[in-house]
Amino acid sequence: MSAGEKYLAAAYAVVLGAVLAYVAIIALKLARMERELDELAQLARGRRPAGG
Amino acid sequence: MLLLGGGVALALLWAPEDADQGISQRIFYIHVPVALTAYACFGWGAWKALRHLWTRGERYDLESYTAIHMGTIFGLLTLVTGSIWAKISWGVWWSWGERQLVLFLILFLFYSAYFMLRFSVDAGPARANLSAVYALFGVVLIPVSFLAIRLAENFIHPVVFTREGPQMAGSMFATFLVCLAGTLALAGALYSNELTGKRLDERLLELRELLA
Structure with missing residues (x-):
């Protein structure tokens, strides 16, 4: 692999890496939101009046 | 992602090698395409800032x-x-010595400072208004940065798009357009995801406060 080819691969890898990192961040964020939503649902269920 | 993947495949496998620069x-x-997408994101952010100042709509x-968040990522x-x-x-x-590079760096740093300004003020109308005014100031740098290379007398940064049209083979230009469309589509998808995430975050916070 020539030096030019290495730099070319590095440039494309940087962009691909950034996209993958972003997708991973979004996945983590979604997992956090799901956890928070579960907590809030539990909290809401606990507040439901008895027999309601 | 398919469009961008196709564009990258065309760029690496189909587009002819440049006679001067070779593989690089x-x-x-x-x-x-990434640079133009960054400009588009900053421009979109400024447009939304203008809409905010005009209508005072919180969503803008x-x-x-x-949009500025996306523009900063593409700028980097x-x-x-x-x-x-x-x-x-x-x-x-x-x-x-390259005005185009330095001006793009200034544009990038300007919008990076946007986040410092935004998070130094408590959430509310004052923060929204300050952020909108700042975003609008930044947009002035976009045409300056874009035209810098054409105004420069001594430059080494290549000029591909001139008044006579794109200075490249048809297959190269077609590959460029596919890559540009792919990058813009990717930015659009990321923007939409990020916006949905931020809106959901706000609603979760609201719900937490209601249940507290």
């Missing part, structure tokens, strides 16, 4: 912030890919 010219197909503040990628291209073509990672 293929960075053009990712570097320029979040949309402007998200522009600087990194450009730096790699500079290293192959000019033998240096950066050239302070």
Whole structure:
């Protein structure tokens, strides 16, 4: 692999890496939101009046 | 992702090699679309900022912030890919004598400072208004940065798009357009995801406060 080819691969890898990192961040964020939503649902269920 | 993947495949496998720059010219197909996408995101952010100042609609503040967030990511990628291209073509990672590079760096730093300003003020109308005004000031730098290369007398940064049209083979231009469409579509998808995430975050916070 020539030096030019290495730099070319590095440039494309940087962009691909950034996209993958972003997708991973979004996945983590979604997992956090799901956890928070579960907590809030539990909290809401606990507040439901008895027999309601 | 399919469009961008197709564009990258065309850039690496189909587009002819440039007679002057050789294989390193293929960075053009990712570097320029990423740079134009960064400009588009900053422009979109400014447009949303203007809509916010005009209508005082809260949603425009979040949309402007998200667009600038995307623009900063694409701006960083522009600087990194450009730096790699500079290293192959000019033998240096950066050239302070190049107005185009320096102006893009200023634009990037200006919008990076947007986040410092935004998070130094408590959430509310004052923060939204300040952020909108700042985003609008930044947009002035976009045409300056874009035209800098054409105004420069001594430059080494290549000029591909002139008044006579794109200075490249038809297959190269077609590859560039596919890459540009792919990058813009990717930015649009990321913007939409990020915006949905931020809106959901706000609603979760609201719900938490209601249940507290």
